Each structure stands twice: as structure tokens, then as C-alpha cells.
């Protein structure tokens with residue numbers, strides 16, 4: 001599995017940086033975002049280091065996106081949001097700050113919940 005030594009998400013996968021795990025399997029790791037824009041804000045990442053969706057092959061993408069329903073339902077059950085936004089910021093102009101592909105799952109509670 002390829003990783004990048006200066007990537008914080010690779011360090012999270014390896015356990016060198018602690019994280020609050022939501023889900024893990026052979027290909028994918030999910031954990032609570034440190035910033036918690038809304039309660040239960042979760043990131044899903046491939047275990048293989050790829051910078052963003054532009055550099056992701058179909059196999060990694062299908063492994064990653066296939067886990068979204070399971071993790072979304074776990075968040076729904078745990079946090080009981082009114083809705084959920086799913087997004088992936090791609091390149092700095094669009095807000096990407098960590099260059100290891102990640103999908104944000106943002107539970108929504110009301111119009112003034114801090115997102116959107």
C-alpha cells in the first residue's frame with residue numbers, strides 16, 4: 001500500500017497521529033474530522049495515498065465510494081441529523097487543504113448549524 005511520509009492522513013492510517021475511528025476495513029478508513037464543522041463530521045479516506053479525485057483510479061474510487069452508504073447510515077444512527085452533505089474538495093482553489101483524497105460527510109441539523 002503506497003503512503004506518503006509527509007502526509008497527515010497517511011500518519012492517521014498508520015496510527016502515528018491519533019484519530020476517532022468511525023469505520024475501518026482493508027481499503028478504507030473513516031474518522032471524525034478534528035474541526036467538527038457539524039456534530040459527527042466524518043472523513044472517509046482510501047488507505048492508499050492518492051492526492052485527490054483527479055489522481056484516483058477506478059479501483060480505489062470504487063472501494064472508497066462503495067463504503068459511503070454504510071458509513072452514512074452509521075452516522076445517521078449515531079447522530080440523528082436532519083440531513084447529510086457529501087463532498088470532496090478538489091485542489092486548493094476549491095478548499096482542499098490536505099492532499100490525500102477524502103470525502104466529507106457533514107451531518108446537517110438546521111439552517112444555522114455552521115455549514116452552508
Ligand code: 5GP
Pocket residue numbers: 008017019020031032033034035036088089095096097098099
Ligand atoms: P479539506 O480542507 O482538505 O477538504 O479537509 C481536510 C480536513 O481535514 C479539514 O476539515 C480538517 O479539519 C481535517 N484535519 C486536518 N488535520 C487533521 C487531523 O490531524 N485529524 C483529523 N481528525 N482531522 C484533520
Ligand code: ZN
Pocket residue numbers: 003004007008009010011048049050099100
Ligand atoms: Zn496520504
